[in-house]
Amino acid sequence: MAAVLGISAHYHDAAAALVVDGRIVAAQQEERLSRVKNDPSLPRQAIDACLALGGLRGPDLDRVVFYENPYRKLERILVGALGAFPRGARFFRRALRDQLGDKLWVLDELAAHCGVPRARVDFVAHHASHAASALDTAPFGEAVALTIDGVGEAESTAIWRPGPGGPEALTALEHPHSLGLFYAAITAFLGFRVNEGEYKVMGLAAFGEPRFREALDRMVTLHDDGAFTLRPDAFGDHLRLDRAYGDAMVRALGPPRDPHRPWDLEATADRHYADVAASAQDLLEDAVLGLARAAHRRSGARHLVLAGGVALNCRANARVLAEGPFGRVYVHPAAGDAGGALGAALLGARQLGDTPDPGSFTPALGVRVDPGHTAAVAAHLGLRGERVADPAADAAARLAEGAIVAWVQGRAEWGPRALGQRSLLTRADDESLRDVLNRRIKGREPFRPFAPAVRTAHAAALFEGAPNDMTPTMTTVCRVAGEGLAGATHVDGTARVQTVEPGGALDPLLEALERDHGLRAVLHTSLNAAGEPLVARGTDALDFFVRRKPDVLYVEDLRITR
Amino acid sequence: MRALADFVYTLSWRLPGRTWRRLLAFAEAEAESALELRCAAALTTDAARAARYLEHAADEARHAQILLRRAELAKQAPSMLPRRGHAHLFARLGEAAFLAFVHLGERRGRRQFEAHVRFFEKRDPALANALRSILADERRHEAYTAELLTAVGEPRATRRARWLDRGMRWRRAGGALTEPLFALTMGLLYLLSAPLAALVRRGPAGWR
Numbered sequence: 001m002a003a004v005l006g007i008s009a010h011y012h013d014a015a016a017a018l019v020v021d022g023r024i025v026a027a028q029q030e031e032r033l034s035r036v037k038n039d040p041s042l043p044r045q046a047i048d049a050c051l052a053l054g055g056l057r058g059p060d061l062d063r064v065v066f067y068e069n070p071y072r073k074l075e076r077i078l079v080g081a082l083g084a085f086p087r088g089a090r091f092f093r094r095a096l097r098d099q100l101g102d103k104l105w106v107l108d109e110l111a112a113h114c115g116v117p118r119a120r121v122d123f124v125a126h127h128a129s130h131a132a133s134a135l136d137t138a139p140f141g142e143a144v145a146l147t148i149d150g151v152g153e154a155e156s157t158a159i160w161r162p163g164p165g166g167p168e169a170l171t172a173l174e175h176p177h178s179l180g181l182f183y184a185a186i187t188a189f190l191g192f193r194v195n196e197g198e199y200k201v202m203g204l205a206a207f208g209e210p211r212f213r214e215a216l217d218r219m220v221t222l223h224d225d226g227a228f229t230l231r232p233d234a235f236g237d238h239l240r241l242d243r244a245y246g247d248a249m250v251r252a253l254g255p256p257r258d259p260h261r262p263w264d265l266e267a268t269a270d271r272h273y274a275d276v277a278a279s280a281q282d283l284l285e286d287a288v289l290g291l292a293r294a295a296h297r298r299s300g301a302r303h304l305v306l307a308g309g310v311a312l313n314c315r316a317n318a319r320v321l322a323e324g325p326f327g328r329v330y331v332h333p334a335a336g337d338a339g340g341a342l343g344a345a346l347l348g349a350r351q352l353g354d355t356p357d358p359g360s361f362t363p364a365l366g367v368r369v370d371p372g373h374t375a376a377v378a379a380h381l382g383l384r385g386e387r388v389a390d391p392a393a394d395a396a397a398r399l400a401e402g403a404i405v406a407w408v409q410g411r412a413e414w415g416p417r418a419l420g421q422r423s424l425l426t427r428a429d430d431e432s433l434r435d436v437l438n439r440r441i442k443g444r445e446p447f448r449p450f451a452p453a454v455r456t457a458h459a460a461a462l463f464e465g466a467p468n469d470m471t472p473t474m475t476t477v478c479r480v481a482g483e484g485l486a487g488a489t490h491v492d493g494t495a496r497v498q499t500v501e502p503g504g505a506l507d508p509l510l511e512a513l514e515r516d517h518g519l520r521a522v523l524h525t526s527l528n529a530a531g532e533p534l535v536a537r538g539t540d541a542l543d544f545f546v547r548r549k550p551d552v553l554y555v556e557d558l559r560i561t562r
Numbered sequence: 563m564r565a566l567a568d569f570v571y572t573l574s575w576r577l578p579g580r581t582w583r584r585l586l587a588f589a590e591a592e593a594e595s596a597l598e599l600r601c602a603a604a605l606t607t608d609a610a611r612a613a614r615y616l617e618h619a620a621d622e623a624r625h626a627q628i629l630l631r632r633a634e635l636a637k638q639a640p641s642m643l644p645r646r647g648h649a650h651l652f653a654r655l656g657e658a659a660f661l662a663f664v665h666l667g668e669r670r671g672r673r674q675f676e677a678h679v680r681f682f683e684k685r686d687p688a689l690a691n692a693l694r695s696i697l698a699d700e701r702r703h704e705a706y707t708a709e710l711l712t713a714v715g716e717p718r719a720t721r722r723a724r725w726l727d728r729g730m731r732w733r734r735a736g737g738a739l740t741e742p743l744f745a746l747t748m749g750l751l752y753l754l755s756a757p758l759a760a761l762v763r764r765g766p767a768g769w770r
């Protein structure tokens with residue numbers, strides 16, 4: 001019987017998660033509260049929010065668990081700087097400043113912030129955190145875990161079987177042989193921000209042809225046993241993420257894309273880059289599939305769970321389910337490093353004798369909204385706020401008329417996808433509304449796909465292969481088979497569908513849309529502008545409403561208009 | 563003395579590449595205060611003040627965009643705001659001292675912008691105009707924070723804010739002084755560790 005706080009911090013996407021007596025009580029990413037996208041700093045506000053949600057104070061915690069080994073990590077970084085001698089001088093200096101500045105003292109800082117003795121603060125291994133986040137939240141047992149990311153302490157990829165004390169490593173691959181770093185290099189090459197633009201590469205890939213696949217095969221070798229090796233001169237030395245690609249890649253693919261030039265997919269120049277994206281995506285999918293087969297061979301398990309940043313690649317996940325050897329595939333929705341916080345807490349709980357309860361997992365683990373306070377702030381902003389008896393029916397009517405609706409209900413989502421708690425919605429059958437949403441409201445590139453949300457009961461009629469264990473949290477894509485989804489279908493005929501169970505945040509709204517207006521789907525995207533974190537609290541929603549001007553905002557039963 | 567100050571000021575804009583770098587730094591500062599204000603809006607329990615902070619944040623975000631555009635014009639190349647964190651002043655200071663701190667910053671900002679407008683009036687009227695539109699907002703910010711500060715009424719808040727403000731500026735200046743020393747020491751350490759580089763192996767390929 002223990003209260004355990006898990007923490008990820010200091011590289012990207014800091015977060016805190018609280019597990020009490022094996023039950024998952026709260027999880028919150030720092031960026032949502034600090035309003036800094038991918039905020040890596042010590043998640044003080046997220047810690048406080050988790051404690052408040054659990055009704056605890058810092059000293060009540062039995063254990064605080066950091067999601068990786070800070071000393072091993074430091075060692076790898078400094079050794080890497082030396083290995084790049086003499087170019088690594090600047091990096092060495094910066095790394096030492098960061099490390100001596102705060103990273104190395106993270107455990108002490110956590111003890112101080114939480115008000116617990118230093119002896120109660122511990123750490124676990126990076127990939128073990130990822131593995132636990134997937135194994136202990138999966139809707140099924142008998143699984144093997146595959147964790148794939150840029151790099152943890154030294155590992156980039158690992159295969160785990162569940163054990164009584166937490167995940168047990170079967171085997172691993174080490175940095176610099178890393179699919180995360182491969183995809184980061186392509187992301188940087190295409191002029192996107194690393195650790196953030198990976199999603200754009202995947203969206204862009206659908207517009208291109210994989211005609212550089214052979215060229216990329218000379219940079220990344222996929223072996224028969226599922227392992228892969230990266231050729232050093234095709235990749236940067238990872239001292240500078242914005243130049244994660246190396247000279248050999250530039251020689252093979254031409255100059256990297258100027259990040260400032262607006263995208264024009266009709267133009268030859270940008271079709272070239274779409275082809276690069278398509279080739280990289282193709283390679284990544286084959287590599288992940290190879291890893292999944294390796295995981296199956298080594299474990300004999302019937303099902304697979306995935307975590308680590310690469311597991312956010314929903315096209316690769318779709319292929320693993322369709323072509324791989326597993327009956328079921330599940331991805332932890334916060335597969336990136338934020339999710340490590342929850343994995344660390346779950347591991348800590350096991351170490352203290354608790355058995356994690358996967359049934360206690362829901363992605364709605366973050367902060368609540370206060371409609372009363374939000375209404376008062378809205379009034380002071382000169383906005384119209386009314387409490388409505390049936391917000392779902394009310395919003396459905398607005399959606400049917402072609403409105404763009406900001407939708408804030410219940411506790412905030414865990415992970416990068418909006419899942420109906422902090423969402424931006426419009427009709428799914430109208431491509432012009434999608435473009436309005438993309439350009440005017442969100443301010444993002446034209447090739448970014450949107451997702452439809454449908455009730456689970458309709459999924460099979462509208463999509464091939466849905467529902468499955470990934471569709472509730474939008475970690476896969478499915479081929480569109482039904483009508484009325486023009487605005488939510490990507491150029492390649494797929495959609496990142498969310499299936500909504502009875503009782504889900506979007507369920508009443510979808511029910512009203514169908515009952516009153518004959519619509520079975522809604523187009524669904526995250527409630528944020530390009531480059532900003534997802535909205536968390538009522539004031540964040542008002543801030544978005546005032547600046548980006550959707551037609552109407554619902555905060556629980558409060559309807560805000562101008 | 564006045565002449566020297568003027569000379570240094572002129573030089574601060576005149577050195578090659580200085581104009582766009584300074585404008586970009588201003589844009590960054592504006593974006594940072596927009597973040598501070600969004601957090602303040604979420605943290606204050608008073609709905610009226612939350613609304614003021616949100617409006618203020620929207621102003622600062624707009625200023626950041628204006629200054630970014632101006633920096634791009636001066637640089638004759640597109641640019642991007644680096645993504646940086648902020649100091650979480652509201653959470654650290656509490657509302658009264660936060661307000662006092664913001665008020666001090668607005669006052670300093672207003673004075674600096676007045677000087678910039680004067681400087682560019684003849685040299686670059688378009689830029690002067692853009693700065694003048696920002697200046698009007700800054701005057702408003704200075705005034706409303708003073709009002710709220712009186713309303714929140716915590717006499718020692720201003721003193722605390724002033725100390726923090728000074729502390730932050732000293733630390734910045736101190737950083738600028740110690741930075742070369744740190745760089746030199748670390749450079750030497752790196753050189754001394756150089757022989758170790760020969761021992762560094764590339765990570766093993768294949769399954770462990």
Ligand SMILES: [Fe+2]
Binds near residue numbers: 126149150308336
């Ligand atoms: Fe990771």
Ligand SMILES: [Fe+2]
Binds near residue numbers: 621
């Ligand atoms: Fe400003």
Ligand SMILES: [Fe+2]
Binds near residue numbers: 622668671699703
């Ligand atoms: Fe201001």
